[in-house]
Structures are given as structure tokens and as C-alpha cells.
Amino acid sequence: MVNMSQHMERDYGLEKDDKISNSVIRRLPVYLRHVQTLRAAGIQTISSQQMGVQLDMNPAQIRKDFAYFGEFGRKGVGYDIEYLEHMLLQILHLDRQIGVALVGAGHLGIALSNYARFQSERITIMALFDNDPVKIGTHIGDLIVQDMKFLREQCHDRNIEMGIIAVPAAVAQDVCDRLVEGQVRVILNFAPTNLRVPKHVILRTTDFTTELQALAYYIAR
Amino acid sequence: MVNMSQHMERDYGLEKDDKISNSVIRRLPVYLRHVQTLRAAGIQTISSQQMGVQLDMNPAQIRKDFAYFGEFGRKGVGYDIEYLEHMLLQILHLDRQIGVALVGAGHLGIALSNYARFQSERITIMALFDNDPVKIGTHIGDLIVQDMKFLREQCHDRNIEMGIIAVPAAVAQDVCDRLVEGQVRVILNFAPTNLRVPKHVILRTTDFTTELQALAYYIAR
DNA sequence: TAGATTGTTAATCGATTAACAATC
DNA sequence: TAGATTGTTAATCGATTAACAATC
Numbered sequence: 368m369v370n371m372s373q374h375m376e377r378d379y380g381l382e383k384d385d386k387i388s389n390s391v392i393r394r395l396p397v398y399l400r401h402v403q404t405l406r407a408a409g410i411q412t413i414s415s416q417q418m419g420v421q422l423d424m425n426p427a428q429i430r431k432d433f434a435y436f437g438e439f440g441r442k443g444v445g446y447d448i449e450y451l452e453h454m455l456l457q458i459l460h461l462d463r464q465i466g467v468a469l470v471g472a473g474h475l476g477i478a479l480s481n482y483a484r485f486q487s488e489r490i491t492i493m494a495l496f497d498n499d500p501v502k503i504g505t506h507i508g509d510l511i512v513q514d515m516k517f518l519r520e521q522c523h524d525r526n527i528e529m530g531i532i533a534v535p536a537a538v539a540q541d542v543c544d545r546l547v548e549g550q551v552r553v554i555l556n557f558a559p560t561n562l563r564v565p566k567h568v569i570l571r572t573t574d575f576t577t578e579l580q581a582l583a584y585y586i587a588r
Numbered sequence: 589m590v591n592m593s594q595h596m597e598r599d600y601g602l603e604k605d606d607k608i609s610n611s612v613i614r615r616l617p618v619y620l621r622h623v624q625t626l627r628a629a630g631i632q633t634i635s636s637q638q639m640g641v642q643l644d645m646n647p648a649q650i651r652k653d654f655a656y657f658g659e660f661g662r663k664g665v666g667y668d669i670e671y672l673e674h675m676l677l678q679i680l681h682l683d684r685q686i687g688v689a690l691v692g693a694g695h696l697g698i699a700l701s702n703y704a705r706f707q708s709e710r711i712t713i714m715a716l717f718d719n720d721p722v723k724i725g726t727h728i729g730d731l732i733v734q735d736m737k738f739l740r741e742q743c744h745d746r747n748i749e750m751g752i753i754a755v756p757a758a759v760a761q762d763v764c765d766r767l768v769e770g771q772v773r774v775i776l777n778f779a780p781t782n783l784r785v786p787k788h789v790i791l792r793t794t795d796f797t798t799e800l801q802a803l804a805y806y807i808a809r
Numbered sequence: 810t811a812g813a814t815t816g817t818t819a820a821t822c823g824a825t826t827a828a829c830a831a832t833c
Numbered sequence: 834t835a836g837a838t839t840g841t842t843a844a845t846c847g848a849t850t851a852a853c854a855a856t857c
Contacts, residue, residue, distance in 0.1 A: 388823080388824075390823090390824065390825095391824090392802050392805050392806075393798075393802045395801070395802065395805065396797070396798040396801035396802050397782075397798065399801065400780065400781075400797075400798075401782070414837080414838060414839090415838075415839075416837095416838075422782060423782075425825070425826060425827095426826095426838095427825075427826055427827065427828090428824090428825060428826075430838090430839065430840065430841090431825085431826090431840085431841080433839095433840090434839085434840055434841075438839080438840070439839095440838075440839050440840080441832090441833060441838080441839075442831070442832045442833045442837080442838055442839040442840080443832065443833035443836075443837045443838050443839075444833060444837080444838070444839085445837090445838065445839080446839090458805065459801050459802075459804050459805050460804045460805065460807050460808060461801065461804055465804055465807060467800075473699065474695045474696070474698045474699035474702065475695070475696070475699035475703075477695040478694065478695035478696035478699055479796055481695065482696075482796050482797065490800050490801070490804060528807045528808070529800075529803065529804070529807065531800075552806075552807070553803050553804075553806050553807055555799055555800065555803055559621065560621075561618075561622070561643060561644075569803065569806045571799065571802075571803060573794060573799060575700055575703050576617065576621075576703065577614075577617040577618065577621075578776055578792065578794060579688075579711050579750075579752075579776060580616070580617035580620065580680050580682065580711070581613050581614045581616065581617050581680075581792075582750065582774050582776055582790065582792060583680050583681045583682055583686055583711065583750070583774075584613045584616065584679065584680050584681065585613075585773075585774050585790045586681050586686060586749050586750065586773070586774055587681060587749070609847080609848075611847095611848065611849095612848095635813080635814060635815090636814075636815075637813095637814075646849070646850060646851095647814095647850095648849080648850055648851065648852090649848090649849060649850075651814090651815065651816065651817090652816085652817080652849085652850090654815095654816090655815085655816055655817075659815080659816070660815095661814075661815050661816080662814080662815075662856090662857060663813080663814055663815040663816080663855070663856045663857045664812075664813045664814050664815075664856065664857035665813080665814070665815085665857060666813090666814065666815080667815090
């Protein structure tokens with residue numbers, strides 16, 4: 368009995384984030400983007416059925432994904448677009464500013480810094496680093512490229528929550544370690560290499576080479 | 589009996605590529621990269637056990653992935669690194685040149701054109717397009733930026749097999765349609781938008797915004 | 810031969826889809 | 834009320850992992 372009650376308390380404590388799978392999480396931004404498009408078009412309500420057709424997805428999956436986070440819809444009616452957008456933003460923590468450190472001021476880094484600013488104001492690149500003396504001190508947008516030796520302290524002092532690695536593979540692990548030392552817990556890596564992070568750090572690697580090579584499989588078939 | 593023989597013939601025709609799942613295919617470039625690292629370090633043989641530790645993967649999964657494509661290993665010994673690399677390159681069609689058209693000569697496009705050349709010589713960007721009159725005619729590496737109005741005919745005439753979309757979301761569908769008209773069957777899209785392609789075209793979308801937003805979920809937890 | 814490791818079948822796990830009662 | 838659509842449980846599908854006979 369004691370065991371059971373402890374177990375239930377623990378479940379209650381974790382509440383809604385009771386291990387939502389990554390597959391679900393990665394679909395949320397897709398829903399968000401679509402909902403924003405619909406709102407811009409002046410649409411006010413949508414059913415999972417309609418959304419399924421528009422996004423080429425199974426309507427049951429859409430309903431189930433939403434239901435993990437509460438009851439957003441109205442039976443017989445569908446989902447209110449504005450409310451749905453509000454909830455998706457909240458779930459993804461995009462209802463408040465998220466500070467990001469971007470490491471690497473090459474073409475990819477510059478592309479990313481433009482991109483992120485345009486697309487989603489709440490994810491804000493607060494600091495940009497490189498180790499090239501020629502680049503350090505130059506302006507990119509409204510950011511100044513800083514020496515990588517300040518990476519750790521800047522992340523820590525400014526409470527930066529996310530790191531983006533856009534440097535060559537050879538130095539990616541070093542950059543990654545510095546981010547972790549600076550208390551960054553969520554890292555997006557674009558370098559084509561397998562990075563090692565402590566268990567408490569979330570790392571996602573997505574690199575061009577791997578994507579292209581995987582797609583090459585489908586050629587000539 | 590006639591039906592059965594037809595069915596078997598069809599299976600035989602599909603042979604080894606009898607629907608290997610995308611999850612498997614996407615791991616192949618990871619194996620390839622690792623095997624190349626090992627070879628560069630002068631290592632000649634590896635077991636699925638060792639590889640599992642190094643890549644933080646289940647050894648049974650590694651063996652099963654390889655086994656879809658034949659018997660590469662030696663029982664009691666492991667896999668010959670050089671032979672494994674050879675086979676992975678062959679499976680991914682990286683043993684011959686693959687012609688790529690890159691659309692978008694912004695920072696992302698330039699980053700991609702550097703990247704792809706360095707990493708894997710066989711995936712070759714053969715043509716680069718943009719619709720900005722200022723960029724058209726300029727050199728990027730050893731490529732000249734061409735007007736997008738030549739996209740379709742160039743892809744068709746030069747037998748380009750893969751397309752990369754690195755343009756803003758607003759024009760991505762138009763670019764995509766032109767690639768398809770030019771007989772390109774495999775497309776990697778970096779624009780944050782849901783593109784429509786005919787069934788016979790393989791499309792993979794990977795965009796920064798979606799990745800960042802999905803990762804934002806894991807912040808503050 | 811003894812020890813190691815593959816290739817493959819069976820068991821498990823997890824994610825997607827179908828079905829339907831609840832209800833707007 | 835009748836028709837529509839959600840939220841959720843059950844069924845299905847697919848992918849991962851364990852286990853082990855075959856064999857180097």
C-alpha cells in the first residue's frame with residue numbers, strides 16, 4: 368500500500384509530461400506552423416479530419432497527440448485555432464523568451480542567425496562565438512562575434528538555455544563540453560560527428576552529410 | 589499456381605531492397621562515418637559488440653541492419669572494416685558520382701556547397717541556382733550561380749538525380765515543382781514548409797525552426 | 810577444441826491506427 | 834433531435850532487443 372501510494376504520488380508529480388515520446392514532440396512544431404498559417408488565413412476552427420488531409424497525417428494521431436496535453440477540442444465542432452496555437456506555444460515553451468548561444472560564425476552560423484530571428488521571435492540568439500581571430504569582434508546582424516574562451520562564463524552568467532553547434536567536426540566535442548560546463552542543457556549539433564554528453568543533457572544531431580547520404584540510397588530505383 | 593509464381597518472381601525482382609525501412613537506411617551513414625574513422629585509425633576488424641559501445645547502440649540492431657544487405661561478417665571474428673566500408677558505400681550508391689542541383693545561393697546554400705564537397709566527394713553539386721539578379725553570374729567555389737529559369741532544363745539535360753532546396757518558404761513549392769519537372773526524384777528540403785510532391789518522388793524536409801522548436805520543449809525540466 | 814561472434818528467429822516494446830462511447 | 838467530432842481504449846503494425854544455433 369505504501370509502495371502504491373508512493374507510485375501514484377510520483378505519477379501525479381510528473382503529471383502531463385509523464386514521458387511524452389519524442390515522436391510526438393517532433394510533430395508539435397509542424398502542427399504549430401500549420402495552425403499559424405490557418406489563423407493568418409482567417410480560419411477559426413478546424414477538425415482533426417480536415418487537418419489530417421491538409422498535413423497528410425492520420426486524424427487519430429493528431430487527436431491523440433493533442434490529448435496528451437489536455438482537452439483542447441470541442442466534441443462535434445473541432446479545435447479553436449487561436450486556442451490551439453496558444454496551447455502549442457505554451458507546451459513548447461515558446462510563450463517566453465529562450466536564450467540561445469550559437470557557436471560558429473561561418474556561413475551556416477550566419478544562415479542560422481538570420482533564420483531563427485525571422486521565424487520565431489521567442490527563440491533568441493543572445494551570443495555568437497567563434498575562434499577565428501579575423502571574425503572575433505565583427506558584427507553579424509546585431510550580434511558581435513565573441514572569442515570562444517568566453518563561451519562557458521557567458522552561458523552560465525546569462526542563463527543561456529540552448530546551444531547550437533555550427534563548427535567543423537574536429538572542434539565540435541570541445542565546443543559541446545564548454546556548453547555543458549556553462550550549464551546549457553539542450554544542444555542542437557550540426558557537425559557530422561557523434562558527440563558525448565552527460566545523461567542530463569539533451570543532444571540532437573542533424574547534419575547535411577548524413578541526410579544526403581541516406582537520401583542517396585533512394586536514387587536509381 | 590500461376591499467381592504464386594508471379595508473386596515469387598516479383599519478390600525476386602525486388603530482391604534485397606525488399607522494403608528496407610527508413611529507420612535502417614538513416615543509420616547506414618552513421619555506420620559508414622564510424623567505419624571510416626576506424627579505418628583511418630588503422631583498425632582492421634570490429635565486432636558488433638565493440639561498435640555498439642562506441643556508437644551507443646544495441647549490437648543486435650547493428651548486426652540486423654547489416655544482415656538486410658547480405659552476410660558481411662565472419663562468425664567468431666567480426667566485420668572486416670575495409671570490406672564493410674566498401675559494402676556501405678555500395679548500398680548507399682556512394683560508389684559512383686551523384687549529381688546534385690542546389691537551389692538558393694544564400695548563406696545556407698553556400699554552407700551546403702562547401703560542406704558537401706568536403707565530406708563526401710561522390711555527392712557532387714553540379715549546378716547552383718538563385719533568382720536574385722545580383723547573385724546570378726557570380727562564382728561560388730567553382731560554380732556559377734544560374735538563373736532559376738534554367739532549373740528544369742538543366743536538371744533534365746544533365747541527368748541530375750538529387751535536388752536541395754535552400755530558399756525561403758514562400759518560393760519552396762515553386763522550386764520543388766521545377767525540380768520534379770526536371771525529372772529529379774530525390775529532394776532534400778530545408779525550407780520550413782510542407783511541400784507536395786508526386787508519389788514517385790522522395791522528399792525529406794529538415795528545417796532549423798522545427799528542430800529548435802521541438803528542442804525548446806525540453807527546456808526548464 | 811574452446812571461445813567468440815555472426816545471422817536469424819522469437820519475444821518485447823512502442824508507436825500508429827481503428828473503433829466507438831461521450832457529448833457538443 | 835440528428836450529425837459531427839472529440840477523447841480514449843483496444844487492435845494492429847512495425848521496430849528494437851534478446852536469445853541461441855551455426856560456425857569461424
